[in-house]
Amino acid sequence: MSETKEQRVLQFVLQNAIRGDPKSVIDNIDKYCSQREWAMNVGDQKGLILDNVLKESNPNTVLELGTYCGYSTVRIARLLKPGARFLTVEFNPAFAAVAKQIIEFAGLKDKVQVIEGNTQDIIPQLKKKYEVDKLDFVFVDHWKDKYLPDTQLLEKCGLLAKGSVVLADNVITPGAPEFLKYVRTCGRYDCTNYPSFLEYMDERDALEKAVFRG
Numbered sequence: 001m002s003e004t005k006e007q008r009v010l011q012f013v014l015q016n017a018i019r020g021d022p023k024s025v026i027d028n029i030d031k032y033c034s035q036r037e038w039a040m041n042v043g044d045q046k047g048l049i050l051d052n053v054l055k056e057s058n059p060n061t062v063l064e065l066g067t068y069c070g071y072s073t074v075r076i077a078r079l080l081k082p083g084a085r086f087l088t089v090e091f092n093p094a095f096a097a098v099a100k101q102i103i104e105f106a107g108l109k110d111k112v113q114v115i116e117g118n119t120q121d122i123i124p125q126l127k128k129k130y131e132v133d134k135l136d137f138v139f140v141d142h143w144k145d146k147y148l149p150d151t152q153l154l155e156k157c158g159l160l161a162k163g164s165v166v167l168a169d170n171v172i173t174p175g176a177p178e179f180l181k182y183v184r185t186c187g188r189y190d191c192t193n194y195p196s197f198l199e200y201m202d203e204r205d206a207l208e209k210a211v212f213r214g
C-alpha cells in the first residue's frame with residue numbers, strides 16, 4: 001500500500017532526528033515540510049508565538065484540538081512543568097498513529113495522552129471519564145468550522161475558568177470568522193491577535209488568544 005505524506009514525515013523524523021530530543025524532532029519536521037512536502041503543522045514562526053503564550057500561561061492542564069502529526073503536541077509538551085496534564089484529540093486514526101510515534105520518539109510519551117475521536121464527543125467526557133476539572137490552556141487547531149461550536153461546548157461543560165487561555169491557529173488562513181466574531185464580541189473573553197504567516201508559506205495568517213473572563 002503506498003505510504004501517506006504523514007508517514008513520509010514520520011520516516012524523515014525517525015531517520016534524521018535525535019531520539020529523545022524534542023527540538024530536533026521539531027526542526028526536522030519543519031525541514032521536511034518546508035523543503036519537500038507542505039503539511040499543516042503550526043510551523044516555526046507561529047510555533048514561536050505558541051511557545052511564548054504557553055510559557056506566560058504556565059498551565060497545569062492543557063487540551064489540544066487537532067493533533068495531526070504531533071508537531072504542536074511536541075512543541076507544547078516540551079515546555080510543560082513536571083506533573084502537568086496534557087490531552088490531545090485527533091479524529092483521523094492514521095494521523096493519530098503517526099503522532100503517537102513522533103511523540104514517543106521525542107521522548108514525551110509520558111507527558112501526553114492522545115485521544116482518538118470527535119471533539120464534540122470527547123469534550124463532554126473530559127470531566128468524568130478523563131478526570132479533568134478545569135482547562136488552563138486550549139490550543140485550537142482542528143477543522144475551522146468546529147472552532148466556535150467546540151469553544152461554546154467547553155464553556156457549557158464548565159471546563160473554562162477565569163484566566164483560561166484559548167489559543168486558535170489559522171484565524172486568517174483558512175480563517176475562522178464566526179469563532180473570531182464570537183470571542184471578540186460575546187463579552188466573555190479578552191482577545192489578542194498575533195499576526196504571522198501560514199506555515200512554510202508567505203501568505204498571512206494569525207493566532208488569536210482569547211482569555212476567559214470567568
Ligand SMILES: O=c1[nH]cnc2c(O)cc(-c3ccc(F)cc3)cc12
Nearest residue numbers: 040041042066141142143170173174
Ligand atoms: O485543516 C487544518 N487544520 C489545522 N491547521 C491547518 C492549517 O494550519 C492550515 C490549513 C491550510 C491552510 C491553507 C491551505 F491552502 C490549505 C490548508 C489547514 C489546517
Ligand SMILES: [Mg+2]
Nearest residue numbers: 042141169170
Ligand atoms: Mg493549523
